[in-house]
Amino acid sequence: MSTSADAILSARGLTKEFFGFKAVNNVDLDVREGTIHALIGPNGAGKTTVFNLLTKFLTPTEGRIVFRGKDITGVKPADVARLGLVRSFQISAVFPHLTVLDNVRVALQRKAHLGTQFWRSNRLLDRLNDEAHDLIEAVGLAAFAAHDAAELPYGRKRALEIATTLALDPPVLLFDEPMAGMGVEDIGRISDLIRRIAKGRTVVMVEHNLNVVSDLCDRVTVLARGEILAEGDYEEVSSNARVREAYMGSEDG
Missing domain, CATH: 3.40.50.300 (P-loop containing nucleotide triphosphate hydrolases)
Structure with a gap:
């Protein structure tokens, strides 16, 4: 070929x-x-x-x-x-009742070799905060970091989906x-x-x-x-x- x-x-x-x-x-x-x-x-x-x-x-x-x-x-x-090779909106996982910050932290877990279990301690997950906030800021959601995903307007949800995809650094x-x-x-x-x-x-x-x-x-x-x-x-x-x-x-x- x-x-x-x-x-x-x-x-x-x-x-x-x-x-x-x-x-x-x-x-x-x-x-x-x-x-x-x-x-x-x-x-x-x-x-x-x-x-x-x-x-x-x-x-x-x-x-x-x-x-x-x-x-x-x-x-x-x-x-x-x-x-x-990452397909956004299909592969990215946005959980409506988690905050914007927690959604991005969940997406970062695989890259950080922490798996995707929700019972990880806050101490372990806090290691991801700086990178998560950087991604949230990059997609224009810094003011919404503490908001549940379900509260976001449609366009902002799309931005969050992009942030969770970017967490894989594709x-x-x-x-x-x-x-x-x-x-x-x-x-x-x-x-x-x-x-x-x-x-x-x-x-x-x-x-x-x-x-x-x-x-x-x-x-x-x-x-x-x-x-x-x-x-x-x-x-x-x-x-x-x-x-x-x-x-x-x-x-x-």
Whole structure:
């Protein structure tokens, strides 16, 4: 399998078939290290299926996936996460009746080799406080550290989920529609947060909001009917006649 030299995550011939229907057909993809890479496309394009294949929540019918030079096609999702390919909002655990601080401390336990048992003593968990507060501040939740997660507005909960994911210190973060259901203010806040945390990391995201994609992403892969329609920076793909035709009637770029 030949991959781009600067790719941290690659797929070749990625295909997923459901009962004879090819939801994804022969997709080749290279995600360059240190970039924010978006997967976009109209409804039914196959972008979520590709995302689920990359994060190992689905097994490909055909094709190969390589992460940091290692073939991960047959690797389980939890093991892929341990390698540093972490899917936010699905893998991160936010407990509504724990405080923001305690949520982040729980997420830090694995990295600190403390396991994830809730009966760890406060003395042991207090060793994680400085790092937890740093993460909480990084996602803009310093004023909410003592609040229960259930009390947070929707956008702030998303920020907490990102903090718990960052606790694993992953080199690659994958976001599945991170702006879904958000108002304008929250979209701006989470966009700024993703931009900040992407420094020194690679981000892959499925996103419907094309304003977010144009503002955030270095590279964009457009999918339609399970195949790659176009790829490049946002200006390139948004001016592509085939992309405009695929989006006609569903989204305005």
